[in-house]
Amino acid sequence: MKLLFALVTGLVFGVGIAVSGMMDPAKVLNFFDIAGTWDPSLAFVMGGALLVTFFGYRLVWRREAPLFEGRFQVPTSGVIDRKLIGGSALFGIGWGIAGFCPGAAIPALGTGRWEVALFLVAVAGGFVLRRLFSPVRPTLASA
């Protein structure tokens, strides 16, 4: 049941990514191209996603525990360090170069486009590169 639930969750998220335009690099890059062919659509994606998640999380957190796990596991760190700022800055640069981000590229793989697969392989290469620089704590959660 837990795995089926996760699969349906991924499907809902993926449909959202597809409908929103997030998996279209032309649209993503135009969102950032304020001085050129600007397309502000993606601000509406973030608006819709934040609206549901902000209130949805607070409803869910009224529960003692999630449906299939013993407890909620949300990141608790509040540390602002060079890794966070430098890593985020780099992420934005890469996003601005390629036009894909991981959450958009994973569902986009389902369109069968080779560019998406190429991007994801490169992202995996970036993960490996990061481990060569500094070891990762095994419990590291994605924020």
Add this chain to the structure above:
Amino acid sequence: MMETAFTPFASFGGGLAIGLGAVLLMLGLGRVLGATGIMSGLVFAENRSEFGWRAAMVVGMILAPGLIFAVTGTMPEVNVPVSPAMIVIGGVIVGLGASLGSGCTSGHGVCGLSRLSVRSLVAVPTFMATAAITVFLIRHVFGG
């Protein structure tokens, strides 16, 4: 450079579904939905108890375009206006940066901001700014 149509309704609707996915994962498994964490967990296959749900989620995500094709008869648009070399360079930097910064658009952007995480409140403006600067430099300074 190509023009793209302004799609406020589809984008807002898609955003609602993205949010619903994030809320469902919190409801079912008590986790934030971070694509970087999910993908990295699968790439390194190091945490067995987390592997199953991450793999199931990724399968669901990949099925999404096919479902849309089955319902509407058209695949979601993927227009790639950059060269393969830029996809690879961008991808490596995305992987390195999202891994160092512990999150991307989904983890920091959607989930982190909704949790009012201090780290995400720093991360999101940072990557939005560097993305915009990068696009400006490539398109208007170097004339890519």
